[in-house]
Amino acid sequence: MDLQTKINLLEDMLDLDQGSLEVTTLLDSLPDWDSVAAISLIALVDEHFDKTISGAIIKELKTVQDIINIME
Numbered sequence: 001m002d003l004q005t006k007i008n009l010l011e012d013m014l015d016l017d018q019g020s021l022e023v024t025t026l027l028d029s030l031p032d033w034d035s036v037a038a039i040s041l042i043a044l045v046d047e048h049f050d051k052t053i054s055g056a057i058i059k060e061l062k063t064v065q066d067i068i069n070i071m072e
Contacts (some may be wrong), residue, residue, distance in 0.1 A: 006071050009048065010064060013040050022031070023065040045070060 007021050014021075014032045014049050027033045038058045049071050061067055 001071070003068065006033060006068055007064065009044060013037070013044050021064050023063065023068060027061055027063065027066075036051045041067065 003023075007023075008018060010016075011018055011021050014030060014037060016030075016032070038055065041058065042053055045053050051070065053061075053070055057070070061070075
């Protein structure tokens with residue numbers, strides 16, 4: 001899966017317009033980055049990348065690139 005597809009998945013998950021996110025986007029700057037988004041991210045990564053991530057890992061995430069790195 002290429003980078004843009006991964007970003008599109010995140011934009012869909014966060015209900016953002018396409019093109020809203022960049023790899024440098026700070027998660028704290030997103031109004032919808034909250035506990036519900038964290039749970040959605042856990043489900044997204046499990047479903048599309050067959051990986052399990054914990055709440056501790058999510059707390060470490062600072063940017064969209066950090067999420068992309070988990071998807072690798």
